[in-house]
Amino acid sequence: MKNIQTLPTPLAIPPRLQPDSLACVETVAQLVTWAEDRLRTCGIDTSRLDAEVLLAHTLHISRACLYTRLQEMVSDSQKNDFQRCVVRRTRREPVAYITGRQEFWSLEFQVNPRVLIPRPDTEVLVETALRLLTASRITAPRILDMGTGSGCIAVALATELPHAHIWAVDRTRAILSLAQKNAHTHQVGHRITFACGDLLAPVSPGPPFFDLLVTNPPYIDPQVLDTLQPEVRAWEPRAALDGGADGLDFYGRLLYDSPDYLRPGGWLVAEIGERQKDAVVRLGQTQRPLRFQMCRPDYAGRDRVVVFQRTADVEP
Ligand code: GLN
Secondary structure: OOOHHHOOOOOOOOOOOOOOOOOOOOEHHHHHHHHHHHHHHOOOOOHHHHHHHHHHHHHOOOHHHHOOOOOOEOOHHHHHHHHHHHHHHHOOOOHHHHHOEEEEOOEEEEOOOOOOOOOOOHHHHHHHHHHHHHHOOOOOOEEEEEOOOOOHHHHHHHHHOOOOEEEEEEOOHHHHHHHHHHHHHOOOHHHEEEEEOOOOOOOOOOOOOEEEEEEOOOOEOHHHHOOOOHHHHOOOOHHHOEOOHHHOHHHHHHHHHHHHOEEEEEEEEEEOOOOOHHHHHHHHHOOOOEEEEEEEEOOOOOEEEEEEEEOOOOOO
């Protein structure tokens, strides 16, 4: 039973609850406490937050609005819907897959288990790309996003760059249709071309073409993958996480192929895992038309985004 002295917020204190029964749980406040208890028992650190987000989702209201309705009764069908959400969460399914939504770059994205849940760290990649384009005064950049997933990077860039045209590539039509939905929701669908295939393959290399290649490729070492939290290892798509031996497979291919697609002076901006910077920079050194420019840290200070630039002249 919860120690009510430790409740961190002003939610009303419910009567004693049966841990697994919803029979005597009637109000919003009681449901939150019931779910928080269940989730905490399952070892979920964010039990209170998750309980509130899932109840707000079930009731189709904002989380803030929950606080204005604490004493309201909840219908049996809403209770059942909420219970189903909580049970899913007890199996360590990520909240974003249960609600089908995740915020990124202050925009709401639909997500499903076919795509990685957008992470705040990836906003550093968007920010880096925007800085490079702004500094070079390219007003109508041509950008390619490889492994677009939910489309979060492509859509965030498109909303910030009203004259950009973006190509977004991923390996299945089902993934692209989700990315496309997100692009339409944020009214940038007409400026993103969606193409199905592997990395650069669906965009035929003509003359070097793009100002910017961006990517958050799979970069987790498969051995490490099995040690990650269950929300990641059991629920998120392995194909979006598993970067092969040392997590570096994709960088080798990207660095090898990208000079053929970048105009001279164009950039490759890629997310990396912590402690991968040196290895990725070394891989880049073997690709002479590319020069390593910088590495930017994420909000926790870990190396997160590398930038390479295609040199003006391709040396023989
Ligand atoms: N940043 C993600 C994680 O640590 C991995 C993303 C990726 O492999 N591209 O779970």
